[in-house]
Amino acid sequence: MSKFVQHASYYLDDKDLSDLCKAQNIAPRFLLRFARRRGLFLSDKSSKDELVQGLCMAPISWDDVSVLAEAINTEERDTKQMTTQLTDGVDFDGVPAALERVKSALEANREIPTLTKTGDNKYKLEVRFVEMQPQRTRPLQRVERQVTIEVERVGGRLDIRYSGHEHAKQIVRNLVKEIPARKEKEKAERQVSLWSIRDPLARVKFFTEMINGMNGFILSDVTDLHVDRRFPEEEGDADEESVKQEKEKLVGLVKHAILKGDSLLNSEFYVELQAAGYYIGNIVWIANETGTDQRQVEFYAGFKDPILATDFLFDVRRIAKRDESGNYGKLERLQLGDRESLLKLVEAAAYRALERIDAPSDEAKGQSA
Amino acid sequence: MPGETQNIAAMAEKASKEIFDVFGWRHVGPKNKNWGCVEQEKHDRRRARTHSSDVVFRYEDPWSGKDVYVTSDLKSYAKGTVAQHPVASTLRNLSRAVECANKSEEFQTLYVDFNRQHHVMGMLFIYNHDGGYDEDFSKALEGVQPSQSDVAENNRLGVVGPKRVAYLHTVAKDILIAQGKKGELGPDVQCEFYYPNLQTIRFAKTTSSVANLETLLCPWLVMRYTKPSLGISQTGYFIYYDGHGSSVDEFQYLLDYLFKYQIATDHVKIAIRMVFAVPDAPALFEKAKGNYSEDYWPIANVSPEQVRQRMANISFQTVTSLVPTFSEVELGMK
Numbered sequence: 223m224s225k226f227v228q229h230a231s232y233y234l235d236d237k238d239l240s241d242l243c244k245a246q247n248i249a250p251r252f253l254l255r256f257a258r259r260r261g262l263f264l265s266d267k268s269s270k271d272e273l274v275q276g277l278c279m280a281p282i283s284w285d286d287v288s289v290l291a292e293a294i295n296t297e298e299r300d301t302k303q304m305t306t307q308l309t310d311g312v313d314f315d316g317v318p319a320a321l322e323r324v325k326s327a328l329e330a331n332r333e334i335p336t337l338t339k340t341g342d343n344k345y346k347l348e349v350r351f352v353e354m355q356p357q358r359t360r361p362l363q364r365v366e367r368q369v370t371i372e373v374e375r376v377g378g379r380l381d382i383r384y385s386g387h388e389h390a391k392q393i394v395r396n397l398v399k400e401i402p403a404r405k406e407k408e409k410a411e412r413q414v415s416l417w418s419i420r421d422p423l424a425r426v427k428f429f430t431e432m433i434n435g436m437n438g439f440i441l442s443d444v445t446d447l448h449v450d451r452r453f454p455e456e457e458g459d460a461d462e463e464s465v466k467q468e469k470e471k472l473v474g475l476v477k478h479a480i481l482k483g484d485s486l487l488n489s490e491f492y493v494e495l496q497a498a499g500y501y502i503g504n505i506v507w508i509a510n511e512t513g514t515d516q517r518q519v520e521f522y523a524g525f526k527d528p529i530l531a532t533d534f535l536f537d538v539r540r541i542a543k544r545d546e547s548g549n550y551g552k553l554e555r556l557q558l559g560d561r562e563s564l565l566k567l568v569e570a571a572a573y574r575a576l577e578r579i580d581a582p583s584d585e586a587k588g589q590s591a
Numbered sequence: 592m593p594g595e596t597q598n599i600a601a602m603a604e605k606a607s608k609e610i611f612d613v614f615g616w617r618h619v620g621p622k623n624k625n626w627g628c629v630e631q632e633k634h635d636r637r638r639a640r641t642h643s644s645d646v647v648f649r650y651e652d653p654w655s656g657k658d659v660y661v662t663s664d665l666k667s668y669a670k671g672t673v674a675q676h677p678v679a680s681t682l683r684n685l686s687r688a689v690e691c692a693n694k695s696e697e698f699q700t701l702y703v704d705f706n707r708q709h710h711v712m713g714m715l716f717i718y719n720h721d722g723g724y725d726e727d728f729s730k731a732l733e734g735v736q737p738s739q740s741d742v743a744e745n746n747r748l749g750v751v752g753p754k755r756v757a758y759l760h761t762v763a764k765d766i767l768i769a770q771g772k773k774g775e776l777g778p779d780v781q782c783e784f785y786y787p788n789l790q791t792i793r794f795a796k797t798t799s800s801v802a803n804l805e806t807l808l809c810p811w812l813v814m815r816y817t818k819p820s821l822g823i824s825q826t827g828y829f830i831y832y833d834g835h836g837s838s839v840d841e842f843q844y845l846l847d848y849l850f851k852y853q854i855a856t857d858h859v860k861i862a863i864r865m866v867f868a869v870p871d872a873p874a875l876f877e878k879a880k881g882n883y884s885e886d887y888w889p890i891a892n893v894s895p896e897q898v899r900q901r902m903a904n905i906s907f908q909t910v911t912s913l914v915p916t917f918s919e920v921e922l923g924m925k
Contacts, residue, residue, distance in 0.1 A: 231843045231886035258735070265742040265745065283844070284834070
């Protein structure tokens with residue numbers, strides 16, 4: 223969640239209010255209601271600019287600002303998740319204390335963390351903090367955010383799922399450092415990263431394996447694809463001349479593209495792009511559940527920076543139920559309970575896909591033998 | 592209905608004298624007058640072919656510099672009965688009257704000075720004749736949809752509801768008392784309402800004897816006074832604030848308004864005068880001054896001593912709410 227936070231020692235002047243109304247796309251209907259609260263009835267035939275100006279001319283109280291904030295602060299739609307797993311060497315008895323230490327550090331930083339034990343081996347750390355965004359319009363520079371970090375022991379492994387936000391990532395880095403290792407073993411951590419994969423087809427394979435490897439679901443459609451053909455430059459990778467040649471080769475070529483539609487993986491255009499060396503960076507797909515519920519779910523997965531391919535983000539976007547005649551209804555935002563289990567499915571499918579592309583193929587094995 | 596006519600006239604007279612005179616409004620032309628509708632088809636006036644003005648006020652708008660005529664509909668009702676009154680249809684009638692008044696030759700002949708640029712606005716003035724006010728009215732008002740009030744383009748209406756009537760009446764009385772012989776300011780004082788220029792908006796006048804309709808409906812009213820003291824004129828401000836003062840934040844916010852618009856400067860006394868203050872308001876106000884000083888001083892180009900002095904000049908004062916008596920009978924909505 224993110225919220226518009228107004229500092230009480232900063233009066234919103236006419237320009238601030240005008241910027242705020244524009245930046246937040248506040249509807250004229252709201253502005254008319256806002257005026258009506260004071261007993262001022264403006265015309266609904268007036269333009270939005272006229273309404274904003276009409277309201278800005280007289281002072282605005284703190285109470286008015288609270289009403290504005292309430293109208294602006296809606297639930298954040300960006301709910302993407304990230305993942306990391308401690309696969310070995312974790313001293314599980316030390317996890318609660320590690321979480322407490324991280325919580326204390328956050329409190330010392332004037333943040334508001336809440337730590338909850340959500341199951342036998344599960345914890346949830348929710349953190350509220352104010353983020354400064356100096357590039358935004360003045361009244362919106364202070365944004366209250368909330369990030370969540372979920373920690374769950376699964377057998378001998380510790381799964382950590384967290385909000386796709388830089389601050390959550392930093393908290394997780396601190397938590398991983400704080401979690402003690404067993405005496406006899408070092409901690410092992412794994413994340414979903416394709417940074418070292420420089421073969422476009424292998425990157426494509428990761429995504430196709432993942433969307434086809436969702437337990438209890440069958441792929442129905444791919445509706446959104448972000449493709450790219452660039453790779454990160456490695457240190458000492460190439461001399462200046464070869465970098466220059468590579469850049470010259472890219473002149474006149476499409477570096478990346480976003481495809482939207484139906485059956486994208488089978489589209490002629492995508493097939494051509496793939497053949498030309500493009501790989502997938504982000505994907506939105508729809509899958510049908512095979513069990514009793516038989517729901518249709520829209521998923522998202524991809525990398526924050528498709529070229530670096532280090533920060534893996536995933537999400538469950540919408541869900542549709544199937545009626546008695548077998549038709550799916552409209553895709554809608556889903557309930558929290560459903561969301562958690564579906565997120566785990568994407569996460570598991572991503573790690574499995576990663577193992578498959580990491581594992582050398584039979585053909586390669588034969589060659590090396 | 593001669594009885595109602597007399598009551599409206601009496602109520603208009605009292606409201607003018609006890610409230611609007613103080614804010615620089617003057618009533619003009621005949622009271623409780625019907626005049627012809629010029630948009631009969633649009634306003635569905637096949638039966639009643641007229642609009643009415645209980646009283647028309649005129650003031651020179653400090654924002655635009657134009658003359659503003661406020662055609663007013665005066666209502667009086669008993670506490671608890673407002674929900675039964677058709678607020679939406681009363682507002683629709685008023686907005687139609689305003690639309691016509693801006694075009695009607697008859698209205699202009701009766702009320703308007705043609706030599707000056709002018710515009711007509713509407714005011715619904717609703718008063719609880721059995722004392723106090725109730726919250727039902729605010730709810731009824733919020734429920735009125737724009738399509739129901741049907742305000743024409745470039746027009747606007749103001750509703751001075753029961754609570755606002757009590758508030759404005761108290762403020763007006765307070766200003767008059769302060770200017771009295773034994774008052775805080777005394778009779779030699781010169782008082783004007785202050786409209787600091789905004790970032791993107793320049794007003795026709797920054798000081799004026801008029802508080803326009805929009806200002807009377809907004810959260811605070813800034814009155815600047817200048818009084819001679821030992822041959823030197825001394826400037827100060829009364830800030831009439833309609834909030835409850837129930838949080839430190841609301842005072843901090845008001846303080847920044849005073850500093851941002853350079854109302855709070857050295858040697859200027861400012862009194863925040865509140866009608867509806869909660870008992871804790873004075874303590875919260877002092878806390879807000881402390882908080883604001885901490886926030887303000889590091890970014891302002893002044894010394895901590897100057898900030899302390901400016902803060903010491905800003906005081907909190909409560910104003911006792913008065914219950915007005917304008918009418919003792921029901922003047923219902925039509």
